[in-house]
Amino acid sequence: MPLDNNSNRRSGKPEHISKFDHGGRIPPRDNDLEEAVLGALMLEKDAYTVVCDILKPESFYDPANQKIYAAIQSLGAAQQSIDMLTVTEKLRLMGELEGAGGPMRISELTSRVASGAHVEFHARIVAQKYLARELIKFASQIESQAFDESYDVDDLLQEAEGKLFEISQRNVKKDVTQIDPVINAAIEQIQTAANRASGLSGLESGYHELDKLTSGWQRSDLIIIAARPAMGKTAFVLSMAKNMAVNYNIPVAIFSLEMSNLQLVNRLIQNTCEIEGEKIKSGQLTQMEWDQLMSRVKNLYSAPLFIDDTASLSIFELRTKARRLVREHNVQFIIIDYLQLMNASGMKFGSREQEVSMISRSLKQLAKELNIPIVALSQLNRSVESRGADSKDGKRPQLSDLRESGAIEQDADIVCFIHRPEYYLRSGTDAAGNDIRGLAEFIVAKHRSGRVDDVKMRFKSRYARFENWDGEAEVTSGSKVSRLNGEDDSTVGGDFNPVASFEGGSADILGSTSDDLPPF
Numbered sequence: 001m002p003l004d005n006n007s008n009r010r011s012g013k014p015e016h017i018s019k020f021d022h023g024g025r026i027p028p029r030d031n032d033l034e035e036a037v038l039g040a041l042m043l044e045k046d047a048y049t050v051v052c053d054i055l056k057p058e059s060f061y062d063p064a065n066q067k068i069y070a071a072i073q074s075l076g077a078a079q080q081s082i083d084m085l086t087v088t089e090k091l092r093l094m095g096e097l098e099g100a101g102g103p104m105r106i107s108e109l110t111s112r113v114a115s116g117a118h119v120e121f122h123a124r125i126v127a128q129k130y131l132a133r134e135l136i137k138f139a140s141q142i143e144s145q146a147f148d149e150s151y152d153v154d155d156l157l158q159e160a161e162g163k164l165f166e167i168s169q170r171n172v173k174k175d176v177t178q179i180d181p182v183i184n185a186a187i188e189q190i191q192t193a194a195n196r197a198s199g200l201s202g203l204e205s206g207y208h209e210l211d212k213l214t215s216g217w218q219r220s221d222l223i224i225i226a227a228r229p230a231m232g233k234t235a236f237v238l239s240m241a242k243n244m245a246v247n248y249n250i251p252v253a254i255f256s257l258e259m260s261n262l263q264l265v266n267r268l269i270q271n272t273c274e275i276e277g278e279k280i281k282s283g284q285l286t287q288m289e290w291d292q293l294m295s296r297v298k299n300l301y302s303a304p305l306f307i308d309d310t311a312s313l314s315i316f317e318l319r320t321k322a323r324r325l326v327r328e329h330n331v332q333f334i335i336i337d338y339l340q341l342m343n344a345s346g347m348k349f350g351s352r353e354q355e356v357s358m359i360s361r362s363l364k365q366l367a368k369e370l371n372i373p374i375v376a377l378s379q380l381n382r383s384v385e386s387r388g389a390d391s392k393d394g395k396r397p398q399l400s401d402l403r404e405s406g407a408i409e410q411d412a413d414i415v416c417f418i419h420r421p422e423y424y425l426r427s428g429t430d431a432a433g434n435d436i437r438g439l440a441e442f443i444v445a446k447h448r449s450g451r452v453d454d455v456k457m458r459f460k461s462r463y464a465r466f467e468n469w470d471g472e473a474e475v476t477s478g479s480k481v482s483r484l485n486g487e488d489d490s491t492v493g494g495d496f497n498p499v500a501s502f503e504g505g506s507a508d509i510l511g512s513t514s515d516d517l518p519p520f
Contacts, residue, residue: 027136028129029061037122038065039109041072042084044116048076051123059130067091067100068109084110134167161316162344203250203333203373206243208468209455213444214414217333217373221448222364224339224408226378226397227418232440233377234259235464236418237335238267241305244333246272251304251331255318257341261309271465272296306331314343315362326370334370336363338377339408357407364411378408380417395424399445415446420459440466 037055041047057070071090075082088106091097100106142160145151189201202216217223227233237254244250256264270277273296279285285293306329308321318336325331336342342359349355360376367374380401397417402408409415419441429436440459444452456469 027061028132030125030129031062031065033122033125034060034062034065035109036113037119037126038068038072039111039113040116040119040122041069042082042087042106042110043113044119045082047116047119048072048082050120052076054120054123054127059127061129061133064100064105067094067096068106070094071096071100131167138163138167158314158316161314161320165316165319203244204248205240206247206468207240207442207455207457207466208470210442210444210457213453213455214447214450217375218413218449219371219373220368221373221413222360222367222411223373223375223414223416224378224402224412225375225416225418226380226402228380228397230423231418231420232459232461232464232466233418234267234337235271235459236442236466237337237375237377238264238464239271239466241333241335242268242271242300242303245303245305246299249304250333251306251329252333252335253306253308253322253325253329253331254335254337255313255321256307256309256337257311257313258337259309261307264307264309267464268300269293269297270463272299274463276462277464304329304331312341312343315359316344318342319362319366322366322370326372332372334372334374336374336376338379339363340379360408360411364413378402395419395421396441397443397445409446412446413448414444417441417443417445419443439469 037051041051052073055069057066057073060066060069068087068091071087071094072082074094075086075090080086084106088097088103091100091106097103138160142156145156146153192201200211200216202214202218202221204211204216205214225233225236241252241254245252254264259267266277266280269275270280273293275285275289275293279289306325310317322331322334325334339359340356344355344358344362349358363374363376380397396419399409399415402415421436421439421441425436438458438460440457442455442457444455446452458467458469459465460467
């Protein structure tokens with residue numbers, strides 16, 4: 001097997017080329033550059049601080065060089081001096097001095113470079129060659145497994161996507177930005193908000209008090225909406241998605257891991273048409289209800305609303321589909337229902353908490369990458385139920401109630417809770433005698449760029465719909481419309497054939513696959 005000039009000049013050095021050999025070709029590496037980097041690190045006082053975020057021991061191809069850099073890394077972490085003598089002594093203490101080539105080789109490394117002026121440039125080349133080797137190794141493993149028919153192809157795809165994501169994250173770097181262009185962008189954003197009738201800088205949700213508190217959902221934000229089961233998390237995001245897509249023509253994507261696309265459509269019809277869910281499921285509608293259904297459901301046709309009901313969606317699938325939706329359909333808002341049902345297939349974790357932490361962090365990265373708000377629903381743990389209704393906080397959720405990972409709270413820009421006192425009190429009034437029928441408290445518990453507060457909303461359980469508490473009508477296309485349906489109720493009526501009304505492309509969504517990501 002051919003060797004380069006440096007690979008066999010030292011006796012006793014382990015043979016390593018065959019480990020990475022691929023089809024008789026030698027993987028990318030440059031021993032001269034590796035030695036130049038090591039020499040510069042021992043020659044220049046501050047060189048390590050320049051490359052510590054770029055290199056790690058395995059970035060070096062030569063095992064002897066890996067040992068030397070590991071010693072340098074250990075000294076740097078302890079904030080100790082890095083030079084020929086300290087590195088030699090550290091290798092001796094680690095029992096790796098001979099494996100690194102002995103004291104003579106350490107001395108030779110420092111004599112081969114005049115200065116560390118180009119250490120960062122050289123280090124980036126070493127890092128790039130390491131990434132190339134990792135890709136070759138990864139591709140070889142996938143190729144071998146793909147030939148083995150005992151592997152499930154779907155599992156192999158998930159594992160491949162996870163590993164590729166892991167490799168790509170090692171090379172994600174962003175240069176610093178001088179403040180001037182950022183100031184200009186901030187002023188432009190303020191001017192844009194000032195020119196809007198709503199005065200909001202972000203996307204309108206259709207809930208006026210919430211929009212005032214947040215100034216609209218802001219781009220690149222990760223918003224967590226959490227609640228205990230039966231509080232109405234899905235009902236809220238569906239109500240909001242309908243407001244945004246129908247009333248404001250904002251393209252919205254919903255990734256539902258819990259419900260099928262047909263179930264979601266039925267919930268939207270229930271929400272929009274003011275027909276109880278049980279009647280929609282059974283089809284036992286009166287003539288008036290059929291008329292109401294066929295009249296009001298027209299608002300959902302051609303709405304920029306997209307749905308994916310892939311069960312057990314992985315964070316890697318989400319990234320791929322979200323990028324495509326933004327690119328092809330200009331989606332500006334993504335909803336995930338719900339976070340704990342996602343997975344990071346193909347990656348190994350010590351616990352479920354670590355996996356949820358990685359998913360949460362990846363969602364925030366995706367929001368920044370796509371520059372759109374992402375809303376993820378989340379479950380709360382059972383500590384809410386264990387608190388007495390007459391305790392200081394009662395059944396009101398807190399940040400500490402977020403389930404499975406404290407990283408959710410850390411990564412999110414906004415954390416909100418949905419709380420319905422009526423559900424726990426089993427009464428239409430509270431202890432002070434206030435009417436709480438239909439009251440839903442939308443609690444903004446964390447707001448990275450603004451204040452926290454509670455927003456009152458009205459929840460109509462029969463229609464699975466959240467409304468503004470004040471009953472104020474929404475505005476669309478410059479005119480007042482019914483806050484419930486986006487049209488004047490007087491239009492309901494007339495003779496409709498329910499079967500004929502569903503003929504054509506409008507019914508295709510019921511039989512479509514999630515991979516097609518069909519618009520409503």
